[in-house]
Amino acid sequence: MFNKVDERIIDNLIGICGTNDVLIEEEELERYSQDESGRFYAHMPEVVIRAENTEEISKVLKLANENLIPVTPRGAGSGVVGGAVPVYGGILLSLEKMNQILEIDKVNLVAIAEPGVVTNDLCKKVAEEGLFYPGYPMSVETSFLGGNVATNAGGSKVIKYGNTGHHILGLEVVFPSGEVLPLGGKRRKDSSGYNLLNLMVGSEGTLGVFSKITVNLIPLPLYTVDLLVPFSTVESAIQTVPEVIRESKVLPCAVEFLDRLSVELASIYTKCRWEYQEQAEAYLLIQFDGNSKVQLEESYIRAGEACLKFGALEVFVAENPFASERLWRLRRNYLEAIKAVDPYVVTGDAVVPTSLIPRMLKRIKEIGDEYGTDILCAAHAGDGNIHSAPLRPENIPPEEWQSIQEEILDKIAVEASSLGGAPSGEHGIGYVKKKALYISKKREIPVMREVKKVFDPNGIMNPGKIF
Ligand SMILES: Cc1cc2nc3c(=O)[nH]c(=O)nc-3n(C[C@H](O)[C@H](O)[C@H](O)COP(=O)(O)OP(=O)(O)OC[C@H]3O[C@@H](n4cnc5c(N)ncnc54)[C@H](O)[C@@H]3O)c2cc1C
CATH class of the missing domain: 3.30.43.10 (Uridine Diphospho-n-acetylenolpyruvylglucosamine Reductase, domain 2)
Structure with a gap:
């Protein structure tokens, strides 16, 4: 071919x-x-x-x-x-090699960057100007802005700020014909015809190559506060999430869930312990940001009270950057920690409506039992995105485990779709999740194929991905 x-x-x-x-x-x-x-x-x-x-x-x-x-x-x-x-x-x-930040426009509140800029470099540069780029994923220190746009990356702050796609105002796209098409720009509104810009976001390199990216910036919030909340059961932790969001009166910027095994592995990997690790079966890590210390305090007290009402063992408050970093270092390194135990592990990132997270977690546990394995779970609980990692049993060699692992993750992804969710919330489909997409979006796939043909009639752009 x-x-x-x-x-x-x-x-x-x-x-x-x-x-x-x-x-x-x-x-x-x-x-x-x-x-x-x-x-x-x-x-x-x-x-x-x-x-x-x-x-x-x-x-x-x-x-x-x-x-x-x-x-x-x-x-x-x-x-x-x-x-x-x-x-x-x-x-x-x-x-x-295309790693330059080309412009920070403080009047229009945008930055223009090349696709190979490490996302954290952009975050740090705009922070020097008192500005904030909220579209970054947890892999902020390694991934590039172009990759984030191509996967429509998420992260821990989606509940308040949205994913990468929410912050992309313009793209310069190069198509297989060699044509260079600028889409969007510094303007904040555009109801003029089809939204081709949004079509490009999340296209995983299958339509064209992004050569320049215009992102939205907002004023950098002055203060953040983190709550670490251990629970004695997974159910009580996850059922607390909607209460926390409702009771806090303002949206938290992150509500992360981790189960006991995930915390244990990340704790060994980072050599840092969270409080109550012996008793807790699950944790919530909740972050608020804002410009008023008084308002922040009101929000986190309300959130803490909601957690205690739903069975939290304790509520720990991290009010300074060092205490916060200790909490987030463990969360950020969760994937590396699992890879340290099983280098071949593949993680799922199915997404469900937030109200159905408890049901989905229960189903994941059942699927794990069916296959005789532990499935580690961490979730961006505020937005319904569940990361699941089936652990390879010691008696199964990696070569054999690979197809079983794929089967487990496909099952989880399809189950999530049947609950009104989707196979991927932020990582994309790529090569690994094609089967799950095929099963869960059967009627949309022919339309997607037609769209691809318009931009890439010869099918040379990243073949073997998505479809
Ligand atoms: C420890 C760890 C934590 C992670 N945390 C998160 C997280 O919180 N949220 C999240 O969403 N993901 C996360 N990821 C996954 C990954 O970091 C993201 O998918 C990221 O957006 C990929 O960016 P990249 O530059 O590495 O892209 P690559 O892996 O190089 O490419 C990803 C896709 O984008 C396409 N692509 C790349 N650049 C361009 C371009 N300029 N034009 C067109 N297509 C392009 C590629 O063809 C490919 O299909 C994590 C990964 C790790 C290892």
């Missing part, structure tokens, strides 16, 4: 990007053969291109399109669904 990259193509690519940015040696290609979905999903590219500007991207895509060569865009490779893995070989288009 696709052609191979031959010497003529390599010569052309060198002509476009220069010798240094066209990588063909096996050791160099290896690094780009997998993302955080791990070794079992790895595939070698035939060549890696490190683009330095829009013009180079445009020429590379045009060349690939005319010669029917697949192209896989790649950000930081922190994705967990194989999205940046070149499953058909071909050209891997790395955006790592």
